[in-house]
Amino acid sequence: MRIAMIGTGYVGLVSGACFADFGHDVVCVDKDAGKIAALHRGEIPIYEPGLDELVAANVKAGRLGFTTDLTAPVGEADAVFIAVGTPSRRGDGHADLSYVYAAAREIAAALKGFTVVVTKSTVPVGTGDEVERLIRETNPDADAAVASNPEFLREGAAIRDFKFPDRIVIGTSDERARKVLGEIYRPLSLNQGPLMYTARRTAELIKYAANAFLATKITFINEMADLAEKVGADVQDVARGIGMDNRIGPKFLHAGPGFGGSCFPKDTRALVKIGADHEVPLRIVEAVLAVNDNRKRAMARKVAHALGGSLRGKTVAVLGLTFKPDTDDMREAPSIPLVTGLMDMGAKVRAFDPVGMAQAKAELPDITYCDDAYTCAAGADALVIVTEWVQFRALDLPRLKAAMQQPVIVDLRNVYRADQMAEHGFVYHSVGRPS
Structure with a gap:
């Protein structure tokens, strides 16, 4: 399959290199000419174990390329993945979707033949609807289906997570899109990659719900750590004791200084705002944010x-x-x-x-x-x-x-x-x- 990956940040570069390693033809696109020039020199803009070797091997094999111009890659692609940044919007905590929408407009103008446009970036519920509207508005003749395929990559273990995923969530109601994305992920069938097909809005919410729940587990065990110190208990034994219950599980029960990174803080804030916009206050998630900041x-x-x-x-x-x-x-x-x-x-x-x-x-x-x-x-x-x-x-x-x-x-x-x-x-x- 021919794939255009829009964005060479963490998600875009890891996903593009892994798709290429599956045997697909992938072109990664980025407006940052300096970043693309560095990638052509074999310089990786992020630190991720094993990514430099993976990129180099697939560039050498001719399956992975880089460019600043999306016109040709999008025009030739079976699927175009949007993997641009969605940082917290300054002032209100909403996800800033300006990069996603700008990419959608540029993609629309370059589409030729049936193409699946996939939001890989973490986006609020309903973003796929707006991406679809923008494509229709920009290019009424485009033959495109818009799908959601959120990423679940842990920094430091992203390549393994991509190749041995817990789940692959694909949000689309278009049968042609399901077939294209099923073919793209088909190489994972040997690893029994669990594909989960849902409605597009459901897929968008799954990503936020997953990150909010994991952030909640971290914050819960951190509060238990504070109590353990006061009463003379050992929080590591507490975590082991509750984690052995398979309804709870042992992961993300490690007490520490609080969560950070590119996902949990941003996504929990955005989820709170999504809830507020729909008059559904998310009090547990609000508490998680407050406790983590104080910690x-x-x-x-x-x-x-x-x-x-x-x-x-x-x-x-x-x-x-x-x-x-x-x-x-x-x-x-x-x-x-x-x-x-x-x-x-x-x-x-x-x-x-x-x-x-x-x-x-x-x-x-x-x-x-x-x-x-x-x-x-x-x-x-x-x-x-x-x-x-x-x-x-x-x-x-x-x-x-x-x-x-x-x-x-x-x-x-x-x-x-x-x-x-x-x-x-x-x-x-x-x-x-x-x-």
């Missing part, structure tokens, strides 16, 4: 408490800046309010992240960036583990203690055990466990 700010106070209540003149080492490991994504990372809070309380902050420091410098320009964990810890009064990179799971603890001014560790990801840290002479604070 991120509270982490700086947790560090201050570990140092006796005052950070004035103290040096704090921060390990991990990205919102999760195996990505360079800094969008709404818990490290941002944490570091800002530490500096507001008078601390000097040093930081190290294996991948994300270039991106972090735009968000946190006034801290000292270090080359490794031990340089970061040198002279620090406290060390804070913010992102659970694998490099931080087996630190040389004697070396770490020798480098620090005070042996205080605040582990916001519960990477270590309290007894292990006590054996090495650390004052250890974690999340939802007795100190």
Whole structure:
């Protein structure tokens, strides 16, 4: 099948490379000439394990290409995927659909023959209706069907998620579109990829509902962590105990500094706005947002408490800046309010992240960036583990203690055990466990 992928961001580039790896002919389109030029040089604009090799292999095989002009790729395509950004609109939290609608108009003008136009971007319910209207308005003679095919990719594991999906949701009532998309995803049949066909609006809502539910699980266990600290319980055992119930499941029950990234904060805010627009208040989702925002700010106070209540003149080492490991994504990372809070309380902050420091410098320009964990810890009064990179799971603890001014560790990801840290002479604070 011939595919045009509009947008070479996280979703577009990963999806395009994986479709090409299935054997389809894919052209990825982006207005950013610099990004397209970099892709032609083999430079990947995002960090995702294995993506550089996947792109290179499919470019070499002639199945994957890049361009700034969508006219030819769209005109030749069996399916055109819209994978442009839908950031939170400034001021009200709604998803900004301006990029989606601009892409729809440009696609409409280039359509030739029957084509399926697919929204891959995360979009509010009813967006597919508007995309269809714009296509008809721009090109009344277009023979096109509009479908929804939301992505469910985890940053850091996106290629595996694409090739071994939990589900593939396809929202369309057009039989021709079902056949085209079924053929595009047919290579997954060997992996028993579960295709789920729904109405278009249902598919759009599934994406938001999934992210809101996962965000709710994270926020719930974080509140249980706060209670566990007060009553002397261990939240990790609590999570294991409830996660063994197959009605609940163990995933997304890891206490920490709150969720961030490109999806959960944006999508939960947008879902609240969708509910308000339809006079359906989503009180649980509203609470999830409020609790998560408060939690991120509270982490700086947790560090201050570990140092006796005052950070004035103290040096704090921060390990991990990205919102999760195996990505360079800094969008709404818990490290941002944490570091800002530490500096507001008078601390000097040093930081190290294996991948994300270039991106972090735009968000946190006034801290000292270090080359490794031990340089970061040198002279620090406290060390804070913010992102659970694998490099931080087996630190040389004697070396770490020798480098620090005070042996205080605040582990916001519960990477270590309290007894292990006590054996090495650390004052250890974690999340939802007795100190």
